[in-house]
Amino acid sequence: MRISHKYKFIFFCNPKTGSDSFRQMLEPYSDIIVKNNFLNKSEKFPFYTHMSPVETRNVFSELGWDYESYHKIICTRNPFDKLVSLYEMIYKNYPRVLMPSFKKWLTLTKVNKEGGGGNDYRRWRKYGTYSLENLIYDDKMKILVDQIIKLEDIENDVPELFSKLSLPKIKKIVKKNVGKKYKKTQEYYDEELVSLVQQRYSWEINKFNYKLLR
Numbered sequence: 752m753r754i755s756h757k758y759k760f761i762f763f764c765n766p767k768t769g770s771d772s773f774r775q776m777l778e779p780y781s782d783i784i785v786k787n788n789f790l791n792k793s794e795k796f797p798f799y800t801h802m803s804p805v806e807t808r809n810v811f812s813e814l815g816w817d818y819e820s821y822h823k824i825i826c827t828r829n830p831f832d833k834l835v836s837l838y839e840m841i842y843k844n845y846p847r848v849l850m851p852s853f854k855k856w857l858t859l860t861k862v863n864k865e866g867g868g869g870n871d872y873r874r875w876r877k878y879g880t881y882s883l884e885n886l887i888y889d890d891k892m893k894i895l896v897d898q899i900i901k902l903e904d905i906e907n908d909v910p911e912l913f914s915k916l917s918l919p920k921i922k923k924i925v926k927k928n929v930g931k932k933y934k935k936t937q938e939y940y941d942e943e944l945v946s947l948v949q950q951r952y953s954w955e956i957n958k959f960n961y962k963l964l965r
Contacts, residue, residue, distance in 0.1 A: 752802055754783035758916045760822045764801050765886065766879035767836045768826035769902040772925045776909065780918050789872040801874040804887055804895035822916060823895065827883050828902040829961040830952040835939050837867065837879040853939045862951050884954035901959055937963055 753762040753774055762777055764770035778784055785798045792799040797810045804823065811818040834857060842850045860867050860880040867880040878886060887896045900908045906924055913921045940948075945963055949956060956962075 752783075752785035752798060752800055752807075753777040753781040754785070754798075754821075755780055755916075756782045758918060759820060760824060760916055761807065761818075763804055763807070763823070763825040763896065764875075765825050765827065765883070766801060766875040767833045767840065768828040769905060769926075770826060772905070773824075773826060773900075773909075775925045776921065780916075789874050799874070801878055803878065805889050808889075808895060823897045824900065824912065825883075825887060825896045825898075826900045826902055827955055827959065829959075830882075830948055830955060831940065831945075831961070831963045832936050834880065834948065835936050837876070838939075839933070841867070841869070841876060847933075854941070854944055857944060858947070882952050882954055 752764055754760070755777075758780055760777070762770075762773055762781075764774065783798060785800050785802070787796070787799055789799045789801075797813075798807075802810075804825070808818045835853070838853055838856055841856075862880060862882040863885040866877040869876040871877065883899070887899070888894055898912070900912065905926075909924055910921050913919070940963060948963075952961075
């Protein structure tokens with residue numbers, strides 16, 4: 752998460768959508784640089800890295816800050832790719848023979864509430880399987896962000912974002928934390944899983960015309 756009072760932006764970290772890259776690029780222009788996890792937030796510093804828009808709006812209200820006056824940004828990514836990347840990140844330190852199958856893992860995840868499971872403080876894992884719709888809307892179906900940037904369009908959208916925020920011209924597009932896959936994305940999926948993802952993530956699939964590459 753990055754917040755600038757000077758340039759009036761809030762950048763939300765949607766797990767496995769290039770947020771590490773965006774955080775590094777926006778850091779020089781941020782007044783609040785959030786690097787702590789959920790367990791380390793405090794009354795004095797109530798922010799944490801993967802804080803949701805709803806949580807952030809509530810904290811802004813408590814601090815007397817005008818949430819609506821900030822340009823609020825979040826990234827998205829083809830959910831077929833994102834879910835594979837999240838799965839491999841969760842189990843990157845496991846021997847392959849001890850990992851649950853991708854199908855078993857994905858079937859047990861949720862698009863809201865406990866999301867990707869695991870300990871509650873690991874919010875990157877919890878929010879990682881949220882549908883974008885459940886992440887950026889409140890319970891009254893009010894959208895809490897102003898701009899959604901596709902990871903796939905980062906080369907074009909980052910310079911435009913910097914211009915919109917009146918930031919200095921970006922010199923280089925940063926690409927950090929690129930995950931390792933052990934096979935092509937489409938090889939993780941069978942027809943049942945394709946149907947499952949299409950159903951669970953229909954909002955972003957339809958809005959951004961995402962497909963599973965064959």
